[in-house]
Amino acid sequence: MEYRVKPPGKTKHMLIIAMFTSMAMVTGFIESRFPLPFPGMRLGIANIFPLTALILYGPAEAISVAGLRLALSFFLSGNIVALSCSAGGIIVSLPLSIALYEYFADVLSVPAISVASAFAFNAGQLGAIALLLGSWGVLAYLPPLLLCAAATGYAIGSLASMLARKLSSGKQT
């Protein structure tokens, strides 16, 4: 909890959440261009923003950013497959990051928490695809996706932790 700051005024707080959400949407759009084995699947780079919101403000803000991003991206793209994938990933990964960060931040570093969350995110996405297809055959892709998750999760965790440090030191509230 070393970088957690008290939320500034209500308007400013809403503005910050809106900014985090829009940055997550842009990142999500960019990463939707990366080819992954399944349509609709993401690397999860956009998760950096809910994670930073969690470090700086808390679970409510992290859920707001992730939920708003999910809903707004769906309204813009109308892509139900991508929505189901991302939702499947976030439903398992966000509660895990929140639980790990809120209860174990003293003994676990942010990159480690982020790697665990990325594992859950990819497993959740693949689970959603398996449900959509009505077949567990796609789970053969779990090992390579978990390897990807280890790399992206660590990078996201390191970036979020840096971002949180910068944002918390630059603001006196």
Add this chain to the structure above:
Amino acid sequence: MTGKKYDWLLYSILAASFALSCALVFATRPKDGGLTFEAVRGGTVIERRRAAELTDGVALDLSSGAMTNIVASDPTGIRMVLANCPGGDCLRARPMKNAGDMIVCIPHKLIMRIVSSSVGAIDVMSY
């Protein structure tokens, strides 16, 4: 930014779950020998034949009702050539050539893959 006291424990748990997923994929790999083309719709196998039978120019109609899905083979591999699913993601998927390759059409609940006795964790990683 340094690690913390119990990072190793979390990383060990994650490494163990990765190993477990590899073991599961390896243990459940099909053992039919040679390359086999397989199409599954909604969990039911609707087409299974030796991949060698799908040579250049041969098309296979996997359509069902209003859902059109036609696959064909060319020198780059087996790919979807005609589909009326929204988005048409399957039409842009990479052609399948080796064991472990897969093309899915999510709106039509269709999975096509190439399997072999050598499909294991290591082969799947080379996609």
